[in-house]
């Protein structure tokens with residue numbers, strides 16, 4: 001009994017002990033829950049009814065959390081998400097507690113037009129890389145770097161470089177097609193997204209570093225998947241900045257980046273060993289201190305960072321531009337027919353290659369097709385975020401406080417009926433009639449695309465020469481969809497097809513009598 005009694009005493013004592021322990025724990029948990037609830041409630045009330053941003057139209061959920069926006073970023077469906085919101089709410093929409101999306105062309109031009117609206121922290125690169133022309137958030141560095149690089153992208157310089165662009169985008173392509181035709185029955189089927197990526201890489205190799213990658217020739221190059229990986233990793237960390245703290249993800253990103261950095265360092269070392277007459281972007285950067293004494297000499301790490309940028313910015317964008325233009329042509333046979341007639345009437349086969357200057361002067365419909373394609377299927381239709389400056393700003397009748405992210409939704413501007421009549425219709429004719437200054441695929445203003453001229457030269461020259469010499473058609477059994485084809489795609493900085501092996505096939509045949 002005693003023992004039992006002793007046990008029971010102990011039990012009571014234990015219970016008391018538990019009770020004594022639990023009281024503060026429970027009450028702490030209760031207090032924390034109440035505090036969290038109060039904070040959440042406070043945040044909801046503040047975001048929904050107090051902040052000046054609460055006046056901006058948009059969905060209730062988006063005003064209190066950025067998760068829906070980030071979800072669409074990570075799925076690669078951000079442009080469709082933004083477009084749907086703009087259609088519902090108008091040109092200014094709140095897409096997260098801190099962000100508004102803008103689809104009005106004048107407002108977008110205002111924001112992108114000056115350094116008053118700096119780039120957001122999402123542009124920050126990993127610390128191992130020096131800031132470059134794209135990533136820098138400093139107005140001074142951006143201006144300086146653009147001055148240093150601009151001569152390499154000028155029309156004059158590109159005219160001098162045109163034979164190299166023709167070599168990569170025309171001569172090598174023709175050679176490849178002719179080789180394939182020898183072993184086929186009159187026509188070849190090609191996955192054109194892959195080809196355009198390889199052509200864009202070869203071109204930037206020659207113009208950027210005087211290097212012949214031979215990517216199209218061998219139909220592969222390790223840099224192509226490496227660049228895609230870096231672009232996707234960068235994009236994911238833009239959507240979820242705290243991913244930067246995940247060692248496994250960042251480890252892989254840094255390994256890929258390290259490979260690109262090695263590539264940049266090797267290119268510099270090789271050039272120093274074999275200094276010659278080469279005039280390319282690399283040489284321009286190595287000579288930056290001599291060319292204009294008012295500008296400082298770029299350091300090696302800075303040059304490496306720019307080199308990586310040229311690869312990332314110059315390959316996926318241009319290949320996407322060419323891919324979507326060809327997809328639109330294949331799915332709109334009437335437009336294809338009119339374009340082919342224009343090219344073949346102006347330039348009969350075997351009169352040398354068609355140059356960019358000739359495209360500009362004698363192929364207005366080709367230019368219209370390219371610009372309309374860049375409008376309806378922009379290669380980089382993202383949200384180009386900028387920061388509202390100290391003191392905030394008034395936009396579209398609303399006050400936007402300092403620090404608000406002003407997201408310039410290029411894709412939604414292009415689909416705004418107030419900017420382009422019947423915006424969903426693929427109609428190259430519109431660019432024969434109206435000016436192109438509202439087509440913002442290359443952005444606009446102080447941070448507009450530096451490679452615009454290069455991309456346009458490449459796109460004109462490749463398409464003009466390809467369509468002059470060959471008939472291009474969809475594979476048998478694939479129907480022309482008309483308008484903007486609903487080819488599955490993902491936008492992670494650039495907009496790329498998700499299943500190019502299925503959706504980006506073209507049958508290439510030589511012209512009858514060739």
Ligand code: HEM
Nearest residue numbers: 133134310313314317318321379442443447449450451455
């Ligand atoms: C069809 C092809 C291209 C398209 C549609 C395109 C589009 C764009 C867009 C929209 C931006 C602004 C991005 C932002 O502010 O977040 C940009 C910036 C930039 N692009 Fe391109 N791009 C193309 C080709 C190229 C090429 C070939 C190069 C060079 C090799 C290049 C180099 C750059 C650079 C350096 C910037 C940063 C400019 C700055 O911030 O000052 N791009 N591009």
